[in-house]
Amino acid sequence: xxxxxxxxxxxxxxxxxxxxxxxxxxxxxxxxxxxxxxxxxxxxxxxxxxxxxxxxxxxxxxxxxxxxxxxxxxxxxxxxxxxxxxxxxxxxxxxxxxxxxxxxxxxxxxxxxxxxxxxxxxxxxxxxxxxxxxxxxxxxxxxxxxxxxxxxxxxxxxxxxxxxxxxxxxxxxxxxxxxxxxxxxxxxxxxxxxxxxxxxxxxxxxxxxxxxxxxxxxxxxxxxxxxxxxxxxxxxxxxxxxxxxxxxx
Amino acid sequence: xxxxxxxxxxxxxxxxxxxxxxxxxxxxxxxxxxxxxxxxxxxxxxxxxxxxxxxxxxxxxxxxxxxxxxxxxxxxxxxxxxxxxxxxxxxxxxxxxxxxxxxxxxxxxxxxxxxxxxxxxxxxxxxxxxxxxxxxxxxxxxxxxxxxxxxxxxxxxxxxxxxxxxxxxxxxxxxxxxxxxxxxxxxxxxxxxxxxxxxxxxxxxxxxxxxxxxxxxxxxxxxxxxxxxxxxxxxxxxxxxxxxxxxxxxxxxxxxxxxxxxxxxxxxxxxxxxxxxxxxxxxxxxxxxxxxxxxxxxxxxxxxxxxxxxxxxxxxxxxxxxxxxxxxxxxxxxxxxxxxxxxxxxxxxxxxxxxxxxxxxxxxxxxxxxxxxxxxxxxxxxxxxxxxxxxxxxxxxxxxxxxxxxxxxxxxxxxxxxxxxxxxx
Numbered sequence: 001x002x003x004x005x006x007x008x009x010x011x012x013x014x015x016x017x018x019x020x021x022x023x024x025x026x027x028x029x030x031x032x033x034x035x036x037x038x039x040x041x042x043x044x045x046x047x048x049x050x051x052x053x054x055x056x057x058x059x060x061x062x063x064x065x066x067x068x069x070x071x072x073x074x075x076x077x078x079x080x081x082x083x084x085x086x087x088x089x090x091x092x093x094x095x096x097x098x099x100x101x102x103x104x105x106x107x108x109x110x111x112x113x114x115x116x117x118x119x120x121x122x123x124x125x126x127x128x129x130x131x132x133x134x135x136x137x138x139x140x141x142x143x144x145x146x147x148x149x150x151x152x153x154x155x156x157x158x159x160x161x162x163x164x165x166x167x168x169x170x171x172x173x174x175x176x177x178x179x180x181x182x183x184x185x186x187x188x189x190x191x192x193x194x195x196x197x198x199x200x201x202x203x204x205x206x207x208x209x210x211x212x213x214x215x216x217x218x219x220x221x222x223x224x225x226x227x228x229x230x231x232x233x234x235x236x237x238x239x240x241x242x243x244x245x246x247x248x249x
Numbered sequence: 250x251x252x253x254x255x256x257x258x259x260x261x262x263x264x265x266x267x268x269x270x271x272x273x274x275x276x277x278x279x280x281x282x283x284x285x286x287x288x289x290x291x292x293x294x295x296x297x298x299x300x301x302x303x304x305x306x307x308x309x310x311x312x313x314x315x316x317x318x319x320x321x322x323x324x325x326x327x328x329x330x331x332x333x334x335x336x337x338x339x340x341x342x343x344x345x346x347x348x349x350x351x352x353x354x355x356x357x358x359x360x361x362x363x364x365x366x367x368x369x370x371x372x373x374x375x376x377x378x379x380x381x382x383x384x385x386x387x388x389x390x391x392x393x394x395x396x397x398x399x400x401x402x403x404x405x406x407x408x409x410x411x412x413x414x415x416x417x418x419x420x421x422x423x424x425x426x427x428x429x430x431x432x433x434x435x436x437x438x439x440x441x442x443x444x445x446x447x448x449x450x451x452x453x454x455x456x457x458x459x460x461x462x463x464x465x466x467x468x469x470x471x472x473x474x475x476x477x478x479x480x481x482x483x484x485x486x487x488x489x490x491x492x493x494x495x496x497x498x499x500x501x502x503x504x505x506x507x508x509x510x511x512x513x514x515x516x517x518x519x520x521x522x523x524x525x526x527x528x529x530x531x532x533x534x535x536x537x538x539x540x541x542x543x544x545x546x547x548x549x550x551x552x553x554x555x556x557x558x559x560x561x562x563x564x565x566x567x568x569x570x571x572x573x574x575x576x577x578x579x580x581x582x583x584x585x586x587x588x589x590x591x592x593x594x595x596x597x598x599x600x601x602x603x604x605x606x607x608x609x610x611x612x613x614x615x616x617x618x619x620x621x622x623x624x625x626x627x628x629x630x631x632x633x634x635x636x637x638x639x640x641x642x643x644x645x646x647x648x649x650x651x652x653x654x655x656x657x658x659x660x661x662x663x664x665x666x667x668x669x670x671x672x673x674x
């Protein structure tokens with residue numbers, strides 16, 4: 001599904017990723033952990049096509065294509081989805097319009113028949129209910145005046161409707177209370193299937209109690225310094241990152 | 250002789266030629282209007298270089314003698330949109346002549362070419378005087394005191410189909426009787442090279458309530474100069490909602506005078522300019538009595554090499570205590586070569602007032618652009634959606650749903666055709 005090989009990425013001339021290699025197979029859930037500033041957000045940002053990054057070396061293959069040669073929107077249509085750490089507020093565009101346009105763009109590309117307005121509204125309302133979101137949410141401006149938790153759940157709502165092949169979650173769990181965390185976890189678990197993959201960037205292992213990853217990677221100073229199973233996350237929680245990065249915890 | 254003086258002289262000669270060739274006035278009222286206008290036009294100086302009021306717009310574009318040549322047949326009216334589900338009292342004014350009136354509601358009287366034609370004393374604007382001097386007729390709309398009109402009044406200022414350069418001098422006065430409630434729609438329709446030099450006067454009697462929707466979204470060769478003079482008496486409420494595109498030149502002179510205590514003016518303006526278009530909003534609000542409120546919201550988008558101007562003057566007289574005056578202008582530049590001039594001007598002589606203004610100019614938020622693209626929106630679509638979103642608050646304030654829908658569709662269509670910079674600015 002996703003093959004990142006020796007990826008070097010700079011921002012404003014400063015190298016952030018320094019030779020990162022990662023393979024994610026269809027059906028797998030990977031967690032990326034690591035201290036602040038280690039390059040976690042840069043990794044998912046560069047995969048989703050966030051502007052401002054310079055790839056200086058390395059390759060990224062997604063479903064056999066050169067991902068880095070695709071425009072941001074082409075990646076989205078091919079099935080890459082990034083749940084933002086800080087979702088953007090867009091007053092003046094209703095959440096419903098926004099979701100519908102996004103779903104149309106992606107379905108159109110997959111040559112799926114467009115959904116009629118009532119079909120889409122029904123689907124959106126139903127998904128809201130599953131995510132414990134009030135359907136009045138759909139009428140508001142995109143993320144406008146949403147609480148932190150509502151914004152994160154709105155990301156999961158989009159993910160659920162867009163049904164991506166590769167979901168990238170950038171600290172979707174941070175700042176969430178336990179109820180919201182469970183909603184996010186349910187959304188991710190529901191997406192899990194043999195055809196899809198998930199990469200979750202997280203700071204805490206708390207989310208991993210609810211979404212059990214196949215692999216956990218520790219990112220430090222722009223490289224993956226350790227990979228393991230679920231137990232690696234527990235170990236990190238106990239010991240901090242110091243023992244892996246050479247710093248005192 | 251300086252070039253601007255030469256231009257003024259040629260223009261003045263063309264005005265004299267046109268005056269000499271005018272048809273006989275249809276009524277004594279029109280004759281009187283012409284006589285007053287002619288005298289004032291001769292007494293006033295044409296805008297030249299250094300004229301502050303015309304600093305941001307080329308008055309020279311209007312002072313083209315070709316525009317004053319009598320055009321002969323102007324052809325049938327251009328195509329004019331109709332609102333679905335709305336049956337307004339509709340006045341069709343084609344190049345200054347009232348050609349059709351439909352569905353006159355009880356409480357409304359429409360009188361062509363009869364007085365009273367009142368002039369504001371000492372109006373310094375030569376083109377307002379020219380409108381009177383070259384008048385082919387004027388219209389008085391009277392709304393009886395206490396009327397609650399069930400349908401809007403739609404005033405269509407349209408061009409004819411002829412492609413010959415020319416000018417038109419429409420003049421409409423609307424008197425809204427005490428306590429009456431009216432929704433007014435004003436349309437500026439046509440893309441040909443016609444100078445429409447319009448004067449629109451609104452007299453709003455005590456406790457009356459007027460919602461004025463102004464729509465002019467066609468771009469093209471049209472030269473639109475509109476003087477909108479509004480007198481608001483005590484406890485009356487005037488709301489101006491406008492959606493305007495640029496044109497070869499579109500300039501709105503809005504002069505609102507709050508004469509009566511407790512009167513209120515609200516303005517919400519959404520504008521979009523593209524190509525080499527020019528749009529100039531000159532808004533002057535005069536607080537002349539105590540306890541009045543004026544709140545203005547301006548949102549403008551300028552693309553390509555276009556230029557948008559807002560001059561917002563707020564005058565608060567010495568007796569206008571407890572005035573609440575606000576002006577907010579936010580501007581979005583889609584390209585580096587576009588220009589916005591936003592200039593608030595405050596003149597305050599009362600000591601107990603609340604007066605605030607704010608102006609911002611920015612470009613599309615790159616993070617919002619990335620957010621939409623990461624959801625599958627093309628660059629063009631994302632920019633179009635974000636552009637419309639910038640104006641949406643104003644369009645949502647339109648009180649007539651089908652008109653709001655029409656404006657929205659027109660703007661979305663326009664934004665979807667704006668070229669994207671190779672490198673987003």
